[in-house]
Amino acid sequence: MASLTLNINGSRQALEAEADEPLLWVIRERAGLTGTKFGCGVAACGACTVLIDGQPVRSCVMPASAVAPGASITTIEGLSSDRSHPVQRAWIEAQVPQCGYCQSGMILAAVALLSAKPAPTDADIDASMLNLCRCGTYPRVRQAIHAAARLATVAMPTPRKAADGAKP
Amino acid sequence: MSAARVSTVLGALFGLLLPATAQERLARDEGLQGWRAIESVITHPRCINCHTATDYPRQGDEKRRHDFRVVRGPDGKGAPGAPCISCHQAANGPAGVPGRAHWHLAPLGMAWERTPGMAMRGAQLCAAFKDQARNGHHTPQRMVEHHGSEPLVAWAWEPGTRPDGSPREPPPITHAELVAATQRWAAAGAPCPSK
Numbered sequence: 001m002a003s004l005t006l007n008i009n010g011s012r013q014a015l016e017a018e019a020d021e022p023l024l025w026v027i028r029e030r031a032g033l034t035g036t037k038f039g040c041g042v043a044a045c046g047a048c049t050v051l052i053d054g055q056p057v058r059s060c061v062m063p064a065s066a067v068a069p070g071a072s073i074t075t076i077e078g079l080s081s082d083r084s085h086p087v088q089r090a091w092i093e094a095q096v097p098q099c100g101y102c103q104s105g106m107i108l109a110a111v112a113l114l115s116a117k118p119a120p121t122d123a124d125i126d127a128s129m130l131n132l133c134r135c136g137t138y139p140r141v142r143q144a145i146h147a148a149a150r151l152a153t154v155a156m157p158t159p160r161k162a163a164d165g166a167k168p
Numbered sequence: 169m170s171a172a173r174v175s176t177v178l179g180a181l182f183g184l185l186l187p188a189t190a191q192e193r194l195a196r197d198e199g200l201q202g203w204r205a206i207e208s209v210i211t212h213p214r215c216i217n218c219h220t221a222t223d224y225p226r227q228g229d230e231k232r233r234h235d236f237r238v239v240r241g242p243d244g245k246g247a248p249g250a251p252c253i254s255c256h257q258a259a260n261g262p263a264g265v266p267g268r269a270h271w272h273l274a275p276l277g278m279a280w281e282r283t284p285g286m287a288m289r290g291a292q293l294c295a296a297f298k299d300q301a302r303n304g305h306h307t308p309q310r311m312v313e314h315h316g317s318e319p320l321v322a323w324a325w326e327p328g329t330r331p332d333g334s335p336r337e338p339p340p341i342t343h344a345e346l347v348a349a350t351q352r353w354a355a356a357g358a359p360c361p362s363k
Binding site for chain 2: 020041042043044049055056057058060061062063066109110112113114115116117124126127128129130132
C-alpha cells in the first residue's frame with residue numbers, strides 16, 4: 001500500500017491505495033464517493049469520467065498514483081452541493097437520465113465540453129460526447145447541453161480550495 | 169589486426185580507388201537502404217495510425233477507424249470534451265489502452281497516407297517525409313533526433329498489450345536500427361527512390 005494525498009472536490013484527503021490502483025476505485029472505495037461509476041473498466045464507456053484540473057479523464061484506467069500532486073479532481077459530487085450547476089439544472093429540466101448509471105460521467109464530459117466551447121454546435125457535441133448510454137439518452141443529452149449553454153456561460157468548475165490539513 | 173580494422177582500411181583504400189561518381193553511387197545506395205528501413209517503420213500501424221490524413225486516428229493492425237468515432241480536434245489532441253489523454257495515460261494500461269505522455273496525433277502535414285487508410289510509398293512518401301514545409305521544419309538531421317528522442321516514437325517498441333492480453337506488434341526493425349537507418353539516410357544527403 002502507498003500513501004496518497006488527493007484533492008477531491010476541494011478536500012485534501014490522505015488515502016492509502018495499492019501502487020497501481022485505478023483512480024476510480026480510490027474515489028469510490030477509499031474516499032467513499034460512489035457517484036462515479038464503474039462501467040467497462042477499459043476506458044470505453046465513460047461512466048467513470050471525472051475532471052482533473054478541468055480535463056475529463058477516464059478514471060478506470062488512470063492509476064491514482066499518476067495524478068499530479070496538487071491536481072484538482074472533480075467528481076459529480078463536487079459539481080455543486082445543491083444541483084445548481086447549469087449542466088445539472090439543464091439535465092433535470094430535460095429529464096435526460098433513464099436508468100441514470102452513465103449520467104455522472106456524461107454530465108462531467110458535458111461540463112468539460114462547455115468549458116472549452118461555451119456554445120457548442122451539434123457537431124461539437126457529437127465529436128466530444130463519446131460516453132455510452134445503454135438507454136439511448138443521446139437526443140436529450142444534446143438538448144440539455146444546448147440548454148446549459150443558454151443557462152449560463154459555464155465556467156470550469158473550480159474546486160474549493162483544499163482545506164488545510166489532510167482528511168483521514 | 170582485427171577484422172574491423174582490416175575492414176576499415178580496405179574500405180578506405182577502396183574509397184580512394186573508386187571514381188567520385190562510383191563513391192556517390194555507393195553513398196546513395198546506402199542512403200536508399202536507410203530510407204527503405206525508415207519506410208518499413210513509418211508505414212507500420214504503430215506509427216501511421218496516428219500519422220493519418222484524416223480528421224480522426226486509426227487503431228489496430230488492420231488500421232480501422234478509432235473506436236467511438238474519436239476525432240482529431242483543433243490541435244490534434246482530440247475534441248474539447250474528449251481529449252486523447254482522457255483515456256491514453258502516461259503509460260500503457262493493464263486494460264489494454266495504450267499510453268505515453270502527451271498522446272496526440274501527428275499534424276496533418278506529417279500524414280503518411282496518400283488516401284484514407286492507404287499509406288504513401290516510395291518516392292511520394294520520401295518527398296513528403298523530407299518536405300520541410302510540411303514536416304514541421306524537420307531537416308533530415310532533425311529527423312534523426314526525432315526518431316531517437318520522441319517518446320511517442322519510442323512507444324512503438326513498447327506498445328503494450330491489446331485488451332485481450334496479446335502483445336501488440338512493434339515495427340519490423342528495432343528502434344536503434346531505425347535511428348541508425350535515419351542517420352545513414354541523412355548522411356547520404358537524404359536520397360529518395362525514383363518511384
